[in-house]
Amino acid sequence: MLLRLKLSLSFLHSAFVLLAALPQAAWSADHGAVEPEAPLNEKIVRVPVQSSPLVTLEVTVYMPGHSAGGGPFPLALINHGASHDPMNAPRVGDQFITWYFLSRGYAVAMPMQRGYAHSWGHLTPHGCDVLAIGNDAAKDIRKVLDDVKDIPGIDASQIVVAGKSMGGWSTLVFGAQNPADVKGLLNFAGGVKEGDCGKPDESLITAAGDLGSRTRLPSIWFYGDNDQTFSTATWKGMYAHYTAAGGRAQLVDYGDFQKDAHAMTASGAGLPLWIAKADAFLQSIGMPGNEVNPEYLPRPEPKASGYASINDFSAVPYLNARQKTALFASYLAAPLPKAIAIGSTSGMWASGGFDPVRSAMRQCWRVSQYCQLYAVDNTVVWPRQESAPPPTNFASLQDVNAVPWLHADGRQAYTRYLAATRPRAFAIARDGGWGQASGIDSINAALVQCAKGHEECRIYSVDGDVVWAAR
Secondary structure, three states: OOEEEOOOOHHHOOOEEEEEEEOOEEEEEEOOOOOOOOOOOOEEEEEEEEEOOEEEEEEEEEOOOOOOOOOOEEEEEEEOOOOOOHHHOOOOOOHHHHHHHHHOOOEEEEEOOOOOOOOOOOOOOOOOOHHHHHHHHHHHHHHHHHHHOOOOOEEEEEEEEEEEOHHHHHHHHHHOOOOOOOOEEEEEOOOOOOOOOOOHHHHHHHHHHHHHHHOOOOEEEEEOOOOOOOOHHHHHHHHHHHHHOOOOEEEEEOOOOOOOHHHHHHOHHHHHHHHHHHHHHHHHOOOOOOOOOHHHOOOOOOOOOOOOOOOOHHHOOOOOHHHHHHHHHHHHHOOOOEEEEEOOOOEEEEEOOOOHHHHHHHHHHHHOOOOEEEEEOOEEOOOOOOOOOOOOOOOOOOOHHHOOOOOHHHHHHHHHHHOOOOOEEEEEOOOOOEEEEEOOOHHHHHHHHHOOOOOOOEEEEEOOEEOOOOO
């Protein structure tokens, strides 16, 4: 029997935190939307897994597409990791696994373990018997799967099971039952550590061999080298014992990830490390593995523009020295993924969340005009001015004496130009005239200023480039 309950999503919407403000130039740091703007068709269901006493689990179900009446969709059942505070654990964790499957056209079911969030019951401790821990979870996974695969719109013949950390271990133990309705397993940093087990690593390695001897389902394992929960020696030992015993598994070692590889699936910065491998694995087992709903993942990162290096404060457009110190310095210190957008009077950076690019641009337009992305992560993507001539090798930007035609007052003006805020441009005329502008449409503004009393004005420099070409 499946009991369905619809709940509000209001608590999932992002909050924006103001860091600082200057008169006439406010900015803030947006910590990012927590989910895509694409339709989630979310419902929360309660699945009974024990009759006496009654225990039901809270299960979040997402359907892809703009209409809840679509489908049938393949199903990915995703198992979450452990928490030090189970009752306050988030109902949707490691969201990027979820958003990945939605982008590939899957429905997603995420059960909360016993005692987590609004699931009833409690977990039974088993010490170092990690197989018993996994078997308890596997029994509940089976009952959840039997219920949710009957939800209208789900294709019960196309199912994969995935899990992160403790959920990854539960996924592997469940897979050892060789369920006929499941085609493959995805294990993200799977494992378990009980506080009353003196040798958790040894127990995992030994148990992995037992699972490998019984499992016929194919699986893919994702682990990183600086995982702060499971050491490299542990997960490599698990994989070696699993495959040596006959388990069909592919290992993806994605190396170091930020400060803790165990957190890779909770960050959009981790997506390039595993998406292509997951796609190939799904396709190899006859499951969909192509992007069909790109709106469920962050937009692709723009390419470097070559405008400036990320640490060049002088290149940052529009902002004054105080703004650069407060805004841009704080952006450089923020963790990945991140993005900063800058407008004519102020800017906004975003870090983390679903799509910091989207968040930074959206918030920049709320406080300024003419907003453009300046950087994504540590890559400058700010474009050169659209009407700027190509850079030349005529002279060094800082070489005041190399500028043609200028008299003494013009060279003083060019010296001031070198300290001006970008976007900027400097124009010169054959009779020694000059024009300088900084801000919106600085190229035309410099030419107009130069043309006041002078003829044949041409652009000498734009931002950090000399664009003069002798005729």
